[in-house]
Amino acid sequence: MGLIWDMEIDFLIVGQGLAGSALAYRLIQSGKKVVLLDQPERNQSSQVAAGLFNPVTGRKMVKTWKGELLFPEIVPFYQELEEVTGRKFLTQQSIYRPFLSIEEQNEWMGHSSDPALQPFVQKIEVESQHENLKDPFGGVKLQLSGWLDLPTFLEGMVAYFGDRLIQEAYQEEKLLQEGKDGWRYGALKVKAVIYCNGLGAMESRYFSFLPFAPVKGEILELKQNFSPPYIVNRGVFRVPLANGNFRVGSTYTWHDLEVGPTESAKKELLDKLTEVVRVPVQEICGHKVGIRPATKDRKPFLGKHPEAQSVYIFNGFGAKGVSLVPYFSVVMRDFLLEGHPLPEEVSISRYFKYI
Secondary structure (H helix, E strand, C coil): CCHHHHCEEEEEEECCCHHHHHHHHHHHHCCCCEEEECCHHHCHHHHHCCCEECCEECCCCEECCCHHHHHHHHHHHHHHHHHHHCCCCEEECCEEEECCCHHHHHHHHHHCCCCCCHHHEEEEECCCCCCCECCCCCEEEECCCEEECHHHHHHHHHHHHHHHEECCCCCHHHHEEEECCEEEECCEEEEEEEECCHHHHHHCCCCCCCCECCEEEEEEEEEECCCCCCEEEECEEEEECCCCCEEEECCCECCCCCCCCCHHHHHHHHHHHHCCECCCEEEEEEEEEEEECCECCCCCEEEECCCCCCEEEEECCHHHHHHHHHHHHHHHHHHHHHCCCCCCCCEHHHHHHHC
């Protein structure tokens, strides 16, 4: 570890969650010298996230924002990282969303011919797919979907980064000092600093002006004697895990952010699960909570601070980080290295008037 502190590097990345890991990888692959700083215990959001990537979302079931750009990047990127790390964390799996009425079934028969949705619709089912499901009107099966085992992904990236990763608290006030041609962080000479540290960026003197909107989410891990070859997603998602258990989630609340797992969220998830699956829950094996670094307009934060030299942010991916990060890590890399302009919807310049 001592050697790395004497290095001159191109980028200091603060945070080794999903966003920081992906961007660091892209930059290292481009030949840049990168060091990451991270406190693993602060990686709440990435550690408990469901890891779903779902091309058609929301109550109205519309194509995920920029889905036509995002989804071609997802599987190749994570498969590449599986090869690099020697770990398995990507599961490609269809998502089944039961219909609640014959009207919804008819509506989806029409939706399925929409050119925007067609690539993501595997099949419209018009009858129940299993006696253990409450789906008398059938449902829609989506493709190009699945989930990422984020704890295994992060473990693999820790091993990949090796001594490029320093696992200790980031101390902006104490150690980050501006120099003539970049920054010093302790004894480390740094050309640029990138904040990928989720809600930790709210505490920074550079990015406290950005309108983060933290969202608390709770998920359960449980045993249930019913294992279809797809993810069930209606009101709650039900993801089959490698150990034979299921992950069920997620709640969304903007209140009580400091409170841990709650009985009310547990009841909400179990009640919603019984609305789609008939089989009783045999055992609840885990109940986790995380705070997602979401944003007011639900678009991520990419860009450079308007005044400070070489201070950047790549952050705010919220609940859809697994889908967003593969594509936007390329966008951010090209902005940093080639000066390519950022899309207006994600550029932090949309908030400069609030500084």
